[in-house]
Amino acid sequence: MVTGAAGFIGAAVAERLCARGDEVLGIDNLNDYYQVSLKHDRVAHVREAAPDAFAFKQVDFSDWDALSAALDGEDFDSIVHLGAQAGVRYSLENPRAYVEANLMGHVNMLEVARHRDSAHMVYASSSSVYGGNDKLPFSVEDRTDHPVSLYAATKKADELMSETYAHLYRTPLTGLRFFTVYGPWGRPDMALWLFTDAILSGRPIKVFNEGEMWRDFTFIDDIVSGVVACLDKPPADDGAEKAGGSVKPHALYNIGNHRSEKLTRVIELIEQACGKKAEVQLMPMQPGDVEKTYADIDAIQRDIGYQPTTSIEQGIPQFVEWYRAYHKV
Template sequence: MADISLENKTVLVTGAAGFIGSFLSKRLMETYKGITVIGIDSITDYYDTSLKDERLSMLNSCGGKFTFIKGDIADKETLVSLFEKYNPDIVVNLAAQAGVRYSIDNPDAYIKSNMIGFYNILECCRHHPVEHLVFASSSSVYGTNKKVPYSTDDKVDNPVSLYAATKKSNELFAHAYCKLYGIAATGLRFFTVYGPMGRPDMAYFKFTNKLVKGEPIQIYNNGDMYRDFTYIDDIVTGITAIMQKTPEKTEDGAAYKIYNIGNNKPESLMYFVETLEKCLMNEGIISAPGKKELLPMQPGDVYQTFADVSDLQRDFGFKPSTALETGLSSFARWYKTYYKK
C-alpha cells in the first residue's frame, strides 16, 4: 500500500449533496490542512431536495475550500470539463441512484447514474490520472448469500435487485480499468448507513415520519429481519482512512481492493424499531410507541446483512462500533431541531 497525504490536495466528491457525500466533504475540510473539495451533484428529486440544500448550506458555512457544481456524472461533457478545470488528485464516487425497491419500478435511473455515470468517472480517471479512486458499492451485492458474516471473498453472482446488479457491475468495471490503465481503486460495500440529516427513503426516517403522524409503520417479513446498521460517522472515518492508502497490486497486476464497512453486529428489525421509538420518546417527538403493520417479505429484500470487517481492521486498525441507541439518539435530536417539533 502506498500512503497518500490529503493535505493541500484537491478531492472530487460526487454525490456531494447526498448523505454520505456531504458528511465526508465536511470531515475532509475540517481535518486536512489546505484541502480543496470539489462537489458535484445532480440534485434529483428522488427525495426532498430541501434536505440536499440544507447539507450544501452546511458545507458552504464550515469554513473550508468547497466548490459545488450542479451536474450529472452521466453527462460526459460536464465531467470532462470538471476534470480539466480542477485536475483532482483523488476522486470519491458516491453519486448513485440509491434504493432497492425504487429500482424495481424505475430501472432507467439506475442504468444512467450507476452504470453510465460510473463509466464516465473511470474514463476521466484514465485520461486525467488520479492518485486514488474510491467508490461506493453496497452490501446489496451479497444478495441471498446464506453464509454470514458476509466476506469480500464470497461469491456475489446472485443479485436480487437491479440496484445490486449495478453495484456489482461497478466493481467489475473498476477492476478492468485498474488492470488495463493502471488506476488505483478501492470499492466500499456500505451496510445500512443511518444518522442525522440522512436519507428520507431509509426505514428509520420513514418510520419516524409515520410515528409523528400517528400512522402505522409497515414491518416486513413480520419483523424477522436483521440489518447491520452503520452510523454515518463510522462510515466517514472508514472512507477517509481508505482514501489515504492505495491498494497493493493483486496477482493480476491490478491495484484494486474491496472492503466492507459495516457495524459487524446485525440487529433485529423489531429491536431497531423499539430503540427508535425509545429515542424519539426521549426527545418528546412522540409520546408512545406506534402501531405496527406486519407484512410479508418484499421483492428485492434480503433476510439479513452482516459485515465481516476483518480486512478493514487489519489494514487500517479501525472498525465501526457506534451503538444503535447512540446513533438513533443523535438522529432523534437532529430530527427534533430540523423539523422544529
C-alpha cells in the same frame, strides 16, 4: 473531488475532508429521488462549516459532455465517488435511472480517474451485491453472482468495471460495500427516517417480512472515518492479492458495524427516543429485499485500521434528536 456531495454520505465525507484541511470540489445533479430541499440544506451545511475549502457544482456525472465541461480547469488529485441512484425498491419502478447513474456514471468517473492519473478513487459499492447469500457474516471473499435487485446488479457491475480499469490502466481503486448507513442528515427513503417520521406523526409503520428482518446498521461518523482512511491508503500495484481477490491495484471492503440488529430492536430504540409507541403493520417480504445483512469487516480492520465505535443504542437517539431539530417537531 467528491461525487454525490449533496447526498447523505457524500456531504458528510466532504465535511470531514474539509475539516482536516483538504480542499473539496463537490458535484451532484440534485435529482428529485427524494426532496431536493434536503440536498440543498446538506450542501449549505458543508459550505457553512468550510466556506473557503468547499466548492460545489451541480452536474450530472452520467452526462459525459456536461461532466467534462464542469471539470474543465478544475484540479484534484483523488476522487471519492459516492454519487449513485440509490435504493433497492425504486429500482423495480425505474430501472433506467440505475443504468444511467450507476453504469454510465461509473464508467465516466473511471475515465476521469484514468485521464487525470488520479492517485486513488474510492467508490461506493453496496452490501446488496451479496444477494440472497445465507452464509453470515458476509465476507468480501464470498461469491456475489446472484443479485436480487437491479440496484445490486449495477453495483456488482461497477466492481467488475473497476477491476478492468485497475488491470488495463493501473488506476488505484477501492470499492466499499456499505451496510445500512444511518445518522443525522440521513436519507428519507431509509427505514430509520420512515419509522421516526411515522411515529412522531402518529401514523402506522410498515414492517416487512413480518418483522423478521436483520440489518448491520452503521452510524455515519464510523462510515466517514472508514471512507477517509481508505482514501489515504490506495491499494499498491505490487501483484499481491488484495481484499476481494484482485491482484491489480483494486481492493474491495465491507464497511459496516459488524453487528446484525433485529429490526424490532431498532423500532424499540426509536420509540424510546421519540417518547411514543409505534403502531406496527406487519407486511410480507418486499421483492428485491433480503432478510439479513451482516458485515465481516476483518479485511478493512486489518488493512486500514477501521474500527466502528457507535452502537445503535448511541446512534439512534442522535438521529432522532437531529430529525426533531431539522423538522422542528
